[in-house]
Structures are given as C-alpha cells and as structure tokens.
Amino acid sequence: MSEASAAQSPWQTAKIIRIEKRTPRVTSFFFKLSRPFVHQAGQHVDVRLTAPDGYQARRSYSIASAPESGGTIELAIERLEDGEVSPFFHEVAAVGDEIELRGPLGGHFVWSDKDGGPLLLVGGGSGVVPLMAMVRHRTARKSSVPTALVFSARIWDEVIFRDELINLDDRRNGFDLVLTLTREAARRPEDYSRRIDAQMMMQSMARLPEPPRLAFVCGSNAFVSAAAQALIDADVPADLIRTERYGV
Amino acid sequence: MVTRGFSSGRKPPTDTDARIPPGQYLEQGFPVLSAGPTPRVRTEDWSFTLKHGPRPIKKWNWAEFNALPLSRMTRDIHCVTAWTKFDTAWQGVLIDDILADAGIEAPTAFTLAHSFDGYATNVPAKDLVAGKAMVALLYEGKPITPDHGGPARLLVPHLYFWKSAKWLNGLQFTERDEPGFWELRGYHIYGDPWREQRYTGDP
Ligand SMILES: Cc1cc2nc3c(=O)[nH]c(=O)nc-3n(C[C@H](O)[C@H](O)[C@H](O)COP(=O)(O)OP(=O)(O)OC[C@H]3O[C@@H](n4cnc5c(N)ncnc54)[C@H](O)[C@@H]3O)c2cc1C
Numbered sequence: 001m002s003e004a005s006a007a008q009s010p011w012q013t014a015k016i017i018r019i020e021k022r023t024p025r026v027t028s029f030f031f032k033l034s035r036p037f038v039h040q041a042g043q044h045v046d047v048r049l050t051a052p053d054g055y056q057a058r059r060s061y062s063i064a065s066a067p068e069s070g071g072t073i074e075l076a077i078e079r080l081e082d083g084e085v086s087p088f089f090h091e092v093a094a095v096g097d098e099i100e101l102r103g104p105l106g107g108h109f110v111w112s113d114k115d116g117g118p119l120l121l122v123g124g125g126s127g128v129v130p131l132m133a134m135v136r137h138r139t140a141r142k143s144s145v146p147t148a149l150v151f152s153a154r155i156w157d158e159v160i161f162r163d164e165l166i167n168l169d170d171r172r173n174g175f176d177l178v179l180t181l182t183r184e185a186a187r188r189p190e191d192y193s194r195r196i197d198a199q200m201m202m203q204s205m206a207r208l209p210e211p212p213r214l215a216f217v218c219g220s221n222a223f224v225s226a227a228a229q230a231l232i233d234a235d236v237p238a239d240l241i242r243t244e245r246y247g248v
Numbered sequence: 249m250v251t252r253g254f255s256s257g258r259k260p261p262t263d264t265d266a267r268i269p270p271g272q273y274l275e276q277g278f279p280v281l282s283a284g285p286t287p288r289v290r291t292e293d294w295s296f297t298l299k300h301g302p303r304p305i306k307k308w309n310w311a312e313f314n315a316l317p318l319s320r321m322t323r324d325i326h327c328v329t330a331w332t333k334f335d336t337a338w339q340g341v342l343i344d345d346i347l348a349d350a351g352i353e354a355p356t357a358f359t360l361a362h363s364f365d366g367y368a369t370n371v372p373a374k375d376l377v378a379g380k381a382m383v384a385l386l387y388e389g390k391p392i393t394p395d396h397g398g399p400a401r402l403l404v405p406h407l408y409f410w411k412s413a414k415w416l417n418g419l420q421f422t423e424r425d426e427p428g429f430w431e432l433r434g435y436h437i438y439g440d441p442w443r444e445q446r447y448t449g450d451p
Contacts, residue, residue, distance in 0.1 A: 008447060008448050009449075046330075050250050050251050051259070084258045088253070097252055099251065107432070108433045221279060239284070243283065247329065
C-alpha cells in the first residue's frame, strides 16, 4: 500500500460469486475480492452489513479457503436461530450481491507449513472453518507435516466439509481425521460418539508420529473450554495450545 | 454502502445509541475470548508485582492486595469482536491506590500489564490513573471466575476489552510504548472504541 496512513486492511467490497450448501445449517459463500489479499490459514475477515438508515451490523468469519486460493475466499456460515447476520446470509444474500468486508485479520490463530508440526487440530461445529484452511493449505503446499484433526459434530450430516475431509484422510499421507458425533453413533471405525475428553485426545495424538508441537482449538466458548481442558489433561503443555472462541 | 436486503431490525432504541460505539452491538451475555486455555491460578499462588522497567518496586500477595482500599466501578465494556455490554459491575483496587501504597506516582508515560499465561498488553499510564482503571477482584459481587480472568484482572473499561488483561500478575512501567501480545498480532496499539481503533493502522 502506498499511503502510510491507510489502514492495513481497509474495508472493501467483495462480490458473492458462488453459494454452496454444506450441511442443513451451514452454507459456504465464495467472495471475489475487489482488493485481493493473501491471508494466513486461520485468519478471519470482518463483515459489515449496512441498512438504508445507516445502521450497521458487523461480525467476524474465519476464512475456510487456503491462502493459495487466489483472489477469492470462502466463508462457511452457520445459521443461528434469531441471529442477525447469519440468517441474513442464509435467507437474503444471493450470487452477485456485494458485501463489505475487511481483512485478513488476526495473527495468533494461524498456521503455515513453515511452522511445522506435528499439528493437532480440534474443532467443534463451525469451529472447523479456520482448521479447514490449515488442512487445505497443507494440501496445497504438498506438506508432509503430520496432522490430526479431531472434529466434533452433532450428527453425521452436520459434518462440514465431510467428503473433502474423508478423501484427504483416505490418501494416508500424514493427515488423519477423527470424527466424534455427540448425538449419533459413529460411522467409521476410527470415530467416536461422545463429547471430547482426555482419553480421546490421547488416542488421537497417538496417531501422530510424535507429540504435537502445536495445537489449535476452535469452536463455541463452551467447546473450546472443554477441549482445551481435555488437551491439558492429556498432558499437552498449555503454551502449545492456541484457541479461537466464536462467542457465546 | 447499503447492503441489499438488510434492514435495521436489531437497531437499539435511540436512548442507548449514545452508549454504543461505532460498529458495536449490544450483548446481554458475557462472551469469553482468550488466546489459549484458561489458567487456573490459586489465590495461594497469586501475587502482583509493580515494576519500573526490570526493577521491582513492590510485590503483594493475595492477602496483602485484598487489604488495599476496595473501590466500585460500574461501566459499559466494549469487545473488539463487536459486542458491547452495559453496566458491568466490578470491585477492585484502583491503580491510583496501588501506586499510593507503593509510595510512587507513575514514573513513565507507558505501561505493560502482565498475566500469568505470559500475555501482556500495553496501556498508557494516563489511562490507568485518576480513577480510570482498577485491578478487579469481584464481578457482580462475586470472585471473578477463571474464564473471565480471575482471581484478578485489569479493568480499563474505556478501551477495547482486550486491554483489560485477564489473570493479571503485574504492571510494569516502560520508557517507550511497547506493543503487547495482541498489539504485535494485528490489533491497535491504543484501542479506543469510540474512534474504532480495532486493528493496526486504524486511524
Ligand atoms: C474470530 C471469529 C471467527 C468466526 N468465524 C465463524 C465462522 O467461520 N463461521 C460461523 O458460522 N461463525 C463464525 N463466528 C461467529 C460469528 O461471528 C457470529 O457470532 C455468528 O455468525 C452469529 O452472528 P448472528 O448475527 O447471526 O447472531 P447474533 O445476532 O450475534 O446472535 C447470536 C446468538 O445470540 C442470540 N441473540 C443475540 N441477540 C439476541 C437478542 N436480542 N434476542 C434474542 N436472542 C439474541 C441469537 O439467538 C443467536 O443464537 C466467528 C466469530 C469470531 C469471533
């Protein structure tokens, strides 16, 4: 950027170029950026909606796409009943609409293949989104960093990015997927059907060749608290654990 | 830019408008944000150290700190993730009273607040004195839970809430304005919600 005074990540308009339903409650929106940027896997954007009377609502959404996806970003937005912004996306937003956003934002919950591993990723519900960007970045870079993703969802049909994740898992190139369903029986032998606990963390880490050097935990506040505690109970040092909380 | 199809259904009543900084919305709950797992700090292990540069000026244990004058602050708080919460009620020790107990006035213009988990955040000294900030020990009359930064957290309510460092264990006066943890990671060096200073480079 030429003007030293301009903000690092100014507001820009981005056009919705594709909408893809991921699960009954989560839909992906693909945006073409008017001012392209290269993000780091794990970063988010802030989105702001403006009403005719000037009222604005603003929320943060993690970027699901890999940094390598060039000029477009994917946001995967879960519809929250009685929410303000997420129902707008699900009910109103259409291909061709322009939305204001700024980013990339956040410099702590980020991973690049240069940071190495082994990497332990733990996501609950839409908390998988920034972890997906990390997994996709790893794939795009053809990285061999050993990575385990423990992904908690309520039911099989709410596993966001399910086909893509299972395909990556099937390649057996150092990426391991562990699903845990909290309201349904497990479907695959390596999966669980209960809430995350220390034993599940220990067994998942045993899939890595060595203990993780970095752990990323993302989801609702309650999920992150419980999962981070499970990691600590599984003897993961607290200073290796990075968290991102989506709020209430 | 007006967003097609978006209406101001959630616009707060105008009598609260003046209390909500730009880009913020009113929240009834109390969300939690932090960079890592929640440290469990026992009050037996707790201490608070006041420093000037590398030099410790005074250190208090839990009992000593609780013997300092307790003040109340009921304030609106503003998180950078865009929620604002009205009338949060805290009790704790004003920074003024901490400095008085140590027998000093702010020796430099800048500080770093330090936490048990290694987190630090920078706050200018003038934003901490004259009744503007405290080390909070109670929230709504009860000990602050670990989630919300207990046993003790900094409370600087007129700045974005990441400046109100959780699990506080010290305050260090510094010669220069040194960016802390989030400030090194893309967040604004000062963080005034009324000027919407969220991210590095915001005016
Ligand atoms: C860094 C970060 C990254 C994020 N990434 C993602 C992501 O990738 N995907 C994603 O889906 N989300 C993500 N989130 C969460 C997202 O920012 C929003 O919080 C979420 O979409 C809800 O916004 P909303 O406007 O729909 O709901 P809100 O209006 O904020 O409401 C949230 C909940 O509170 C209740 N509620 C709030 N106000 C009221 C009221 N006045 N009356 C009744 N009920 C109320 C609603 O019922 C709703 O369930 C992220 C958050 C952060 C901080």
